[in-house]
Amino acid sequence: MVVNVERVLLAAPRGYCAGVDRAVETVERALQSFGAPIYVRKQIVHNLPVVRDLESKGAIFVEELGEVPSGATVILSAHGVAPEVYAQARARELRVVDATCPLVTKVHNEAKKFARDGYHIVLIGHEGHEEVVGTMGEAPASITLIIQGPPREDICYATQNRQTAVKVLAEKADVVLVIGSDNSSNSNRLAEVAAARGARSYLIDDETEIEDAWFEGARTVGITSGASAPEWLVDRVVGWFRARGVDDVEEVRVVEEDVHFALPKELEQA
Numbered sequence: 386m387v388v389n390v391e392r393v394l395l396a397a398p399r400g401y402c403a404g405v406d407r408a409v410e411t412v413e414r415a416l417q418s419f420g421a422p423i424y425v426r427k428q429i430v431h432n433l434p435v436v437r438d439l440e441s442k443g444a445i446f447v448e449e450l451g452e453v454p455s456g457a458t459v460i461l462s463a464h465g466v467a468p469e470v471y472a473q474a475r476a477r478e479l480r481v482v483d484a485t486c487p488l489v490t491k492v493h494n495e496a497k498k499f500a501r502d503g504y505h506i507v508l509i510g511h512e513g514h515e516e517v518v519g520t521m522g523e524a525p526a527s528i529t530l531i532i533q534g535p536p537r538e539d540i541c542y543a544t545q546n547r548q549t550a551v552k553v554l555a556e557k558a559d560v561v562l563v564i565g566s567d568n569s570s571n572s573n574r575l576a577e578v579a580a581a582r583g584a585r586s587y588l589i590d591d592e593t594e595i596e597d598a599w600f601e602g603a604r605t606v607g608i609t610s611g612a613s614a615p616e617w618l619v620d621r622v623v624g625w626f627r628a629r630g631v632d633d634v635e636e637v638r639v640v641e642e643d644v645h646f647a648l649p650k651e652l653e654q655a
């Protein structure tokens with residue numbers, strides 16, 4: 386089938402949030418400072434191509450700290466962990482570099498504070514997701530998990546801004562491609578938001594998953610990426626369209642963003 390797309394619109398903001406940017410840079414800097422191998426507990430961010438790229442540079446991803454040799458360096462992912470994970474790391478004499486996003490730490494601190502003050506906490510999230518396991522671990526007896534909440538997600542600026550941008554994009558595009566992995570909550574949500582605004586939307590890891598048939602009758606395609614998807618994947622997807630003769634590529638900026646987090650203190654000390 387011939388693809389007749391004439392225009393590609395790129396949502397802005399899209400892609401890496403400050404927490405993911407910091408987590409990926411943390412692994413790269415740790416590899417430079419301490420040398421390979423560097424162990425990383427869980428996927429550093431919920432994006433498979435990023436994980437594969439870091440593996441090729443010497444990172445070893447593990448599910449639990451029991452898989453890390455005593456005395457080795459381990460990085461904790463952006464999503465945060467329950468207190469028992471720090472205790473395990475101390476018991477195994479691991480050097481810990483904590484890449485937990487500062488905004489996740491803020492939520493953990495709030496959970497601890499409310500539990501201390503005698504409140505019962507209602508946490509909105511997905512059972513078993515790392516972010517939820519970590520937060521519930523702070524005050525297990527004081528938290529009830531539910532999965533349906535008010536429509537507005539306010540865990541952080543990045544989730545909100547990417548959704549605002551994809552809404553505008555979905556109104557201008559026939560098809561919206563969301564670059565992100567299946568296990569990325571915010572990427573799945575972007576695809577849902579685009580679909581709710583009337584665009585045919587697809588979640589893809591990279592350009593190899595694109596199918597020509599998706600663009601039947603489509604003139605304008607919108608592209609965005611979840612908070613854990615790097616810009617080099619966006620470039621590859623745009624390249625897929627350029628290779629099919631689409632030269633009209635334009636960015637649609639909806640919100641300005643300027644958030645950066647300092648690297649973990651363990652790296653600064655190194």
Ligand code: SF4
Nearest residue numbers: 402404405486488541
């Ligand atoms: S989406 Fe928000 S909370 Fe999650 S890592 Fe990024 S900045 Fe932090």
